[in-house]
Amino acid sequence: MIKKISGWLAAILIAVLICDLACFAFYDPCQELTRHGGATTGYLLPNSHGVYGLEGYCIANIDPYGYVNRDMPRSDDYCVVAGASHTEGLFIPAEARYSDLLNDAMYDDGKLHVINIGKSGNYFSVVLQHLDGILGEFPDAKALIIETDSLCYDTKALYDSMIQEGYDPNETASALTGSMSGSGRLVIKAKQALPLLRLIHKQYYTYLESIQEKSDSDILDPVFWKGEFDGDFETALDDLMKYIRSKTDMQIIILYHPAVKLEADGSMTFPTNNAEPYYEKICKDNGIDFVDMTPVFKKAYEEEHVIPYGFSNTTPGDGHMNKRAHQMIAEELEKVLK
Numbered sequence: 593m594i595k596k597i598s599g600w601l602a603a604i605l606i607a608v609l610i611c612d613l614a615c616f617a618f619y620d621p622c623q624e625l626t627r628h629g630g631a632t633t634g635y636l637l638p639n640s641h642g643v644y645g646l647e648g649y650c651i652a653n654i655d656p657y658g659y660v661n662r663d664m665p666r667s668d669d670y671c672v673v674a675g676a677s678h679t680e681g682l683f684i685p686a687e688a689r690y691s692d693l694l695n696d697a698m699y700d701d702g703k704l705h706v707i708n709i710g711k712s713g714n715y716f717s718v719v720l721q722h723l724d725g726i727l728g729e730f731p732d733a734k735a736l737i738i739e740t741d742s743l744c745y746d747t748k749a750l751y752d753s754m755i756q757e758g759y760d761p762n763e764t765a766s767a768l769t770g771s772m773s774g775s776g777r778l779v780i781k782a783k784q785a786l787p788l789l790r791l792i793h794k795q796y797y798t799y800l801e802s803i804q805e806k807s808d809s810d811i812l813d814p815v816f817w818k819g820e821f822d823g824d825f826e827t828a829l830d831d832l833m834k835y836i837r838s839k840t841d842m843q844i845i846i847l848y849h850p851a852v853k854l855e856a857d858g859s860m861t862f863p864t865n866n867a868e869p870y871y872e873k874i875c876k877d878n879g880i881d882f883v884d885m886t887p888v889f890k891k892a893y894e895e896e897h898v899i900p901y902g903f904s905n906t907t908p909g910d911g912h913m914n915k916r917a918h919q920m921i922a923e924e925l926e927k928v929l930k
Contacts, residue, residue, distance in 0.1 A: 618643060618645030618646070618649075619643065619644065619645055619646055619787055619790075620642055620643040620787040621642045621643075621644060621682075621787070621790060622636040622637055622640050622641070622642035622652055622654055623636065623637040623640060624636060624637075624712075625637060625658070625765075625768065625769075627763045627765075627768060628757065628758075628760065628763060629725060629757060629758045629759055629760030629763045630722070630725045630729065630759070630760070630763040630764070631672075631674070631709055631722055631725040631726040631728070631729040631730065632674075632709055632711040632714055632722060632725070633711060633713060633714055633718065633722070634711060635657070635658025635659065635711070635765045636652075636654045636658050636659070636660070637654060637658070637769070638654060638655065638656050638657065638658045638765045638766065638769060639654060639655070639656055640654045641653055641654070642654075642682075644682045644683060645905075646905075647683050647903060647905065647906050647911050647912060648683030648684055648903040648905070648906070648912070648914065649683075649684075649903075649905075650681070650682050650683055650684055650685060650686070651685075652682055652686070653686065656765070656766065657764070657765050657766070658765030659707070659708060659709050659710075660680055660681065660682070660686065660689075660708055660710065661691075661692075661704055661707060661708050662686050662687070662692060662704070664702060664703055664704040665702075665703050665704065666703065666704045666707065667699070667701070667703035667704060667705045668732065669705060669734065670704070670705050670706070670707055670730070670732070670733055670734065671705065671706055671707070671733055671734050671735035671736065671737065671843075671929065672707050672709060672726060672730050672733045672735070672736050672737070673690075673691045673706060673707065673708045673709065673710065673737045673739065674709050674710065674714065674719045674722075674726060674736065674737065674738050674739070675710045675714065675715075675716075675719065675737075675738065675739030675740065675847075676710065676711065676712060676713060676714050676715050676718075676739070676740075676741075677710070677711075677712040677713070677912060678710070678739060678741060678849070678912055678913050679691070679708060679710030679739045680708070680710035680711055680712055681708075681710065681913075681918065682712075683903065683911075683912045683913075683914075684914065684915050684918065685915075688915045688918055688919075689708065689918055690918040690919070690921040690922040690925065691706045691707075691708040691710075691922075692706070692708070693918060693919060693922035694706050694922045694925050694926060694929070697922060697926055698926060698929070707730065707733075709726070710739070715740065715742070716738065716740035716742070716745070716753070717745060717749055717750075717752065717753040719738050720738070720753040720754070720832070720836065721752075721753060721754075721755055721756060721757050722756075722757050723756065723836065723839055724756045724757070724758055724759045724839075725757060725758070725759045725763075727759070727839060727840055728759030728761065729759070729764070733842055734842055734843065734930075735842055735843035735844070735845065735929060735930065736840070736842060736843070736844050736845070737845045737847055737925065737929075738844070738845070738846050738847065739847045739849070740846065740847070740848055740849075741848075741849055741850065741851060742851075743848060743865060743867040743868065743871060744865050744867075746825070747824050747825055747828040750825075750828040750829055750831070750832045751828055751831070751832070753832055754831075754832060754835050825870070826870060826874070829870055829871070829874050830874050830877070830878070833874050833875055833877070833878040833880055834878055836878070836880065837878045837879055837880060843881065843929070843930050844879075844880045844881065845880075845881040845882075845883060845925065845928055845929070846871065846875060846880060846881070846882050846883065847883045847885070847921065847925065848868070848871070848882065848883065848884050848885060848886075849885040849889070849900070849913065849917065849921065850862045850863070850864065850884075850885065850886050850889070851863055851901070852889065852893075852899065852900060852901060852909050853909065854899070854908065854909045860889075860890070860893045860899065860909070862886055862889070862890070868884055868886070871884075872884065881928050883924055883925065883928055885900075885917075885920065885921060885924065888920050888924060889917070889920070892916070892920060898916050899914075900913055900914065900916060900917035900920070901913055901914065901917065902914060
């Protein structure tokens with residue numbers, strides 16, 4: 593009996609090791625580390641590598657600063673791109689991200705002029721709460737591009753976006769990794785060696801999220817968003833844009849790429865909360881550029897049947913932006929960036 597149990601355990605161990613080794617080919621994410629008082633809520637382990645194959649496919653190489661930029665020297669003439677996982681772009685090759693396409697289209701000196709600080713979870717309001725950190729870390733930037741896939745922010749959320757996390761110059765990736773304890777480094781090494789456990793962890797929490805009942809704030813187009821906004825919303829949005837503009841004289845671009853829905857009749861629609869005209873007008877009034885990708889995505893679908901979201905290994909129209917979406921965005925930003 594003991595012999596049989598030992599055989600079973602050995603078989604299970606071998607199976608786990610094989611699965612763990614297989615994960616290195618399709619899911620071996622970079623280590624995420626948190627920070628406070630920086631340009632983002634966290635960063636990826638500097639000078640590390642990772643593989644992301646659950647949605648699209650990306651072999652990621654992280655720069656010395658903990659961001660997803662290619663191995664290129666930074667130029668003194670630069671702009672910053674901030675946003676969440678769409679901007680971070682760990683679903684497509686690095687050179688296909690809109691920040692890199694924009695860099696290559698506008699410059700040919702082999703330097704990094706478009707610095708991508710995209711971080712998963714750093715949505716529009718989170719980016720704005722780290723505005724002091726962005727300006728502190730990148731004081732000489734000539735432009736800031738803020739990406740968002742949603743305009744579903746009520747009056748309170750708009751005002752909360754002005755609450756700053758502050759800036760601490762010691763909260764850089766190099767400073768934090770340099771002061772990391774031996775046990776902290778050991779934990780990172782263990783995680784790097786066991787991508788299977790991280791995959792199981794990810795799938796478990798994805799499952800928990802899928803069975804949670806959505807609140808009104810999680811729904812793109814709840815009933816209370818369908819009508820026109822009242823004056824309080826317009827005032828709050830104007831106050832927010834005035835606040836952003838008061839922080840810096842650099843060019844500010846808000847990049848909005850809407851979610852899409854593939855209908856039964858073959859058409860592609862854009863669920864909306866009707867906020868686009870308000871953002872367009874109020875941004876213009878405050879000297880901020882508002883780039884709305886809705887008409888571009890619509891035209892691409894109608895003329896070429898291009899769907900901006902989804903990959904060959906996921907559902908078309910769902911999830912993150914694919915290479916064609918990044919390409920369209922880069923082309924639009926090139927027209928606006930000064």
